[in-house]
Amino acid sequence: MGDEPPHKPSVQKFAGPQEYQRPAPSSAPGANLTPWSLQLIAYARQINAEGQYSFAVVLAHAACEWAMEDALRRLLSHKGLADDIAEPILRVFTATSLTDKRIRRLFAGMACRDPREQKWWKAWQASRNLRERIAHRGFAVTPAQALDALSLSESYVRYITTAVDKVVDRPASR
Numbered sequence: 001m002g003d004e005p006p007h008k009p010s011v012q013k014f015a016g017p018q019e020y021q022r023p024a025p026s027s028a029p030g031a032n033l034t035p036w037s038l039q040l041i042a043y044a045r046q047i048n049a050e051g052q053y054s055f056a057v058v059l060a061h062a063a064c065e066w067a068m069e070d071a072l073r074r075l076l077s078h079k080g081l082a083d084d085i086a087e088p089i090l091r092v093f094t095a096t097s098l099t100d101k102r103i104r105r106l107f108a109g110m111a112c113r114d115p116r117e118q119k120w121w122k123a124w125q126a127s128r129n130l131r132e133r134i135a136h137r138g139f140a141v142t143p144a145q146a147l148d149a150l151s152l153s154e155s156y157v158r159y160i161t162t163a164v165d166k167v168v169d170r171p172a173s174r
Helices: 035-049 051-077 082-091 102-111 119-136 143-168
Strands: none
Touching: 035 051, 051 082, 051 102, 051 119, 051 143, 082 119, 102 143, 119 143
């Protein structure tokens, strides 16, 4: 038997997100955009499975914000703006979510896609509002609400990834 504690399968199945490292270019869709946001969603799924529903929702929406910030950086770079110009532009925004009208217009203009046309849009907005209630008022969520938020956040990140990949893969228009 020994002195070691029994194996607990729910403990540390997934290493928490590590410091972001830009990946080497890949041909897989989305591989060059937001690998950290996908890690965050995977980690959110793990902690959700462990019963930390509210924290899982907040973390999943943080992944959405990370994805959007990275997407805007890539789109601005693709349009020919150097990092020293793109950075002050991004600092003007206090939010990095498509719920912010200015962010949505900037993204839609550069990606030539309006996220409000997606079938997941209204449900994602409701999930985003749920995240606000959790983060600012300590609202507790049900397991079903958490699973919905995780799925919607993943849809959001995949949408952003696909939209940016389509723009970046074609020649920039200046």
